[in-house]
Amino acid sequence: EAGVAQSPRYKIIEKRQSVAFWCNPISGHATLYWYQQILGQGPKLLIQFQNNGVVDDSQLPKDRFSAERLKGVDSTLKIQPAKLEDSAVYLCASREKTGGGYEQYFGPGTRLTVT
């Protein structure tokens, strides 16, 4: 079974530029998450989708971040304009319900450096 795919793996941009990340979840997983992981910290949830609808975007900085999940499969996360503090690894995860555990499967992440 293929895992969660993300691209690009690395991105370097200057502040005030825009950037987009792509995620392809595991086939059949209805729930998709985007996390931000700043160096030395645990992942922090940015947005959660159920199929193509937003379940929770309360921690998404909506003045500069946007995300969509057209057709309930692939998802893109965009930052425009980027700030220095956006330097982080952006993780995508999708969820499979396994008994009561509700396991999330993570992609390899996109490491963003804003200079």
Added chain:
Amino acid sequence: GNSVTQMEGPVTLSEEAFLTINCTYTATGYPSLFWYVQYPGEGLQLLLKATKADDKGSNKGFEATYRKETTSFHLEKGSVQVSDSAVYFCALSDHGSARQLTFGSGTQLTVLP
């Protein structure tokens, strides 16, 4: 709100040493508890989980027991290997419809040969 507190790292051990990484949580109700591992350059992988009090999760020689009375989920391994070097994250998920994960800050483990 929910929160997870992990022991501060980094942790450096010699091969075959005993490992404990402490994790405590704050949550309403009885969440599910997880340990995730992140190897260099890779995404997070689920290491083990426990869904109710007194459950013991285990995988690859690692164990953790869900202790409701102390709100803890400490990770242990009797004999670590160099290949266990990674960052370990404790996390919880509530049983609401969103099933969102709340992570601790992570503990860097380095095992020396």
